[in-house]
Amino acid sequence: MDEPVQQDDDDCPELVPIENDKQIPVTIITGYLGAGKTTLLNFILSEQHNKRIAVILNEFGEGNALEKSLAVSQAGELYEEWLELRNGCLCCSVKDNGLKAIENLMEKKGKFDYILLETTGLADPGAVAAMFWVDADLGSDVYLDGIVTVIDAKYGLQVCNDGCTWGFLNRQIALADLAIVNKTDLVEQEALQELRDTVRSINGLVKILETQKSRVDLSEVLDLHSFDSKDSANYHSSSFHIFLLCFTKQSILTVTFELDGNLSEDVLNIFVQNLLWEKMFHNKEGLPMTVIRLKGIVALAGKAHQVMLQGVHELYELNELPQLWGDDPRINRLVFIGRNLDKDILQEQFTSTVVAQEKGA
């Protein structure tokens, strides 16, 4: 039976929305820096699903413009809203921004029937998920369908065992309904088994899938209804309570800069290898800069297309994008996330090696 529809007195008749009392499922996609979240999101969007899917990206640091352009360039005409985290501390900032983003989405309700929310690699999914619980009490238009945590098969264990970052991934695994162990092409069976055991030891209930390029069967990811029963709701909200404790990002910093001009691919490779492999650059305290995640759009000499730079720990790749520079200024935009980063030194190194060499050539 239909519930009586409540209407405001001052509603103009023609503005009354088409009745749509169906709640929209939200899947939270979480996982450490560079694990393959955006790859999963793009894979879901490109698969046959007969759903109109909205995407919300959760932002860490200052790399907004770049994150946006990366998402747009990869996923084409998807609809986006942005969650911005000013200081990187989710529990302090996600709630208001998050609800606002959802409200904005709600205004466009009817245009889509599923929401995918990618959190930053340093997000506490508990804080993000709790946002939906709060709202659920108020009779929300959305419901949390499930939390999916993407884990890097190569670097997952390293992160798990590293005291500094231990917390992020463990929280992400602890709260997951589904764990996707991605990048299985980069590891041997033995390492994979060790990772599986670690995931299982953190979360005894989680379903574990193994993927390359985050290719999953959509039925394993969407419409999980993980939180449907009251019992599981109670179980989860009590864990949210624990995970909502405020924690800082410790020494992980984001550095972004933009520089115009064409870069030589060879010299760029040398810079990236010096940074990621040789750990050649140091901050003012003399500590080596360690990059966990590197992203960029670069203009390579002689190339009409934009080129995307992607790095995760020591691995990196350069890929030509479909986008042409055209009349746009050829500006290189770079985002570095890691420890002991110093913007001035990094930018100066980049300029003196990559940009200067190119100019001198």
Ligand SMILES: Nc1nc2c(ncn2[C@@H]2O[C@H](COP(=O)(O)OP(=O)(O)OP(=O)(O)O)[C@@H](O)[C@H]2O)c(=O)[nH]1
């Ligand atoms: N070798 C290999 N690389 C992969 C695989 N899946 C994704 N990648 C690469 O890993 C890098 C990071 O992928 P993203 O999907 O951007 O990772 P993310 O988790 O969204 O990254 P952040 O949002 O920055 O935390 C990209 O260069 C991908 O091409 C995989 O199965 N194997």
Ligand SMILES: [Zn+2]
């Ligand atoms: Zn991403």
